[in-house]
Amino acid sequence: MRIGLLGTGPWARAAHAPALSRHEGLDLTAVWGRRPDAARELADRYGARAYDDVDALLDAVDAVAVALPPAVQAELAVRAARAGRHLLLDKPLATTVAQGRAVVEAAERAGVASVVFFTVRFTAETAGWIGEQARRADWFTARAEWLGAVFTGDSPFAGSPWRREKGALWDVGPHALSVLLPVLGGVRRVAAASRGPGDTVHVVLDHAGGASSTLTLSLTAPPAAAGAAVELRGGSGVTRLPESAESAETALARAADALLAAARTGRRHPCDAAFGLEVTETLAAAEALLDGAAPA
Template sequence: MRIGLLGTGPWAERVHAPALAAHPEVELAGVWGRRPEAASALAAGYEVPAYADVDKLFAEADAVSIALPPAVQAEFAVRAAEAGCHLLLDKPVALTVPEARRVAEATARAGVASVVFFTLRFGGTQAPWLAEQAAREGWFTARCEWLGSVFTADSPYAASPWRREKGALWDVGPHALSVLLPVLGDAVQVTGAQGPGDTVHLVLRHAAGASSTATLSLTTPPGAAVDGVGLELRGTAGLTRMPDRDESPATAFGRAVDALLASARSGEPHPCDAAFGLRVVEILAAAEQSVATGAAVSL
């Protein structure tokens, strides 16, 4: 499959590009970016063309891998789907519910495959563990944490404008929801509370009766962010904890590419498709409303 890359930032450079170039069933078709000089530099490193016209890349690719900020991802995802390209998207798919819905509707209309890269859903040890827990019944409650120090001097994402504006809720909140929802079921109510910095605490009530909490932060003190990603489940089966991450995001991204290829060939939607991406955005928007108003929001 010929896959074009949209984006030239650290995530595109460190994750998307190397994973696409290394995949045995993929040809990196070219690179487009909002900064032409950066697109040329990234493309030259992989000996592929840099495109000045994104629509020309859509026309010459079978799929696109989008590593753009979420505020602009939706626009290009819709255009790519309308051009017949399968979509490999990043989370969140958009920063508003209407924009996320546009993406989901465009993929459905065009009949193209879509996969949203939620890192833990494609982890080598996390994905099978999550599938095992989702097959069990009797879950009572869950606790998820994603505590990071993104805005330190040595972080490649310290200068990210959208992360500074939207904070942990929108950056790592999608990761938390991506592991809570498949195990406990859809959320029917969310309550949010603001913590220090950009920290947000969520309480979710799930359709099957279970409840969960999530603590999210990009501004955790560095010493306190050690081992800051985790999921704990309690229920009739007892207590279980998600295995720690033990591989690079690029390795997990390779499995997301596998998932897109399989969905495109079979026509079967992937569980992490654009429709799931829309649901995550709906819950995040409700959580944001709850934080602002101090009231629980039903979904």
Template sequence: MRIGLLGTGPWARAVYAPALAGHPGVEFAGVWGRRPEAAAALAQRYDSRPYADVDALLADVDAVAIALPPSVQAPLAVRAARAGRHLLLDKPLALSVEDARAVAEAAERAQVASVVFFTPRFQKEPRNWIEEQAAVKGWFTARAQWLGAVFTTDSPYATSPWRQEKGALWDVGPHALSVLLPILGDVTRVVAARGPGDTVHLVLDHAAGASSTVTLSLTAPQEAAGVEFELRGESGVTAMPAASDDNALGQAIDALLTCVETGRRHPCDAAFGLRVTEILAAAEARLAAEAE
């Protein structure tokens, strides 16, 4: 499968380009970016082809991987789907429900495969744990903490304009929801409150009857950063294990290839990305109401 990369920023350079270039099941066919000189440099590094025009890239590939800010990703994903190209997307799918719905509907109409890269869903140990717990009945409550130090360290993502504006709710919130929803069911009610910095606390009611609490931050002290998920219910207490490898994006590429070959939808497709966006938007609306 010939796949092109849209994006040339730190995430594209550090994660997407190496994964595409190193995957035996795809041909890393080209790079497009909003800065042509950056696209040329990245393409040269991986013996790929730079494109100055995104439609020219779409005409030459079977699929696109998008490593761009969500407000840029959404319209380009719609464009790619309408061109019949399969989609490897990043989270969040979009920053508005309207834009996310446009992506999901475009993928559905074009009958193209889509996979959204929610990292825990493509890491071996977390993925297996999620699948195992989803089959267990009687969960009572869950506690999730996704605490990053992006804004308190020299992270290359600290100056990202959309992260500066939207904070942890939209950056790491999608990952947290991608873990909780398959285990506890859809969210039926959201309560939200702000903490220090960009920290957000959520209380979620789930369709299966359980509730969960979620703490998200990009401004945690480096010593306090970390990720934890704990479930409590009739079968006892369990915590999500840490991942032992860093090939999550390679697994997401595998998932996209499988969807293309079989015609089956992936659980983390654009429709799931839309639902995550709807929940995040509801939480954001609650935070705005609290601030009035």
């Protein structure tokens, strides 16, 4: 499958380009970026062609992988789907429900496959653990802590304008939800949301399965306090999300596997654009509470 890469930033260079170029089922043939010089440099490194025009790139590929800010991703994903191109997207799918719904509707109308890259859902240890816990129905409550030091440590993403604008809720919130939703069920109600130090937020969720969960999310944690943890409690006891040593490149290669399988079989993947929209809807409801408005 010929695939084009949209985006040339740190995430595209660290994960997308190496994973896609080395994948046996993919041919990375095209790169587009908002900075043409960066697109040419990345394309040259991986033997691809740099494009100045997105539509010209879409004419030359079968699928696209997107490593761009979510608002830009949503707009380009709609264009790619309408052109009949399969979609390997990043989280969050979008930062408004309307944007996310537009991607889902475009993909469904065009009949193209979509996969949203939630890292923990494509890492062997964590994906296996999530699947095992989802088969149990006696969970009582859960807590998820995703504490990053993006703006307090030495992170290549510290200069990201959209992360500074939207904060931890939208950057690491999707990771937490990608673990909790398949285990506890969809979110019936965002019960509470409050702000902490820096961009830290605390969110309380009621799930369709009857359990509740709490999320603590931050990109401004002290580096010594950074880390991620998920704990589930119920009739089966207490269990915690395992750590993984796998690289993002390896996980992204599995996401590419999933896209190829969905395109070949026509069966949707659990982490498709519709799931990405579900995550976006939950985050938007939490954001509305944080801003003092009633959730839609």
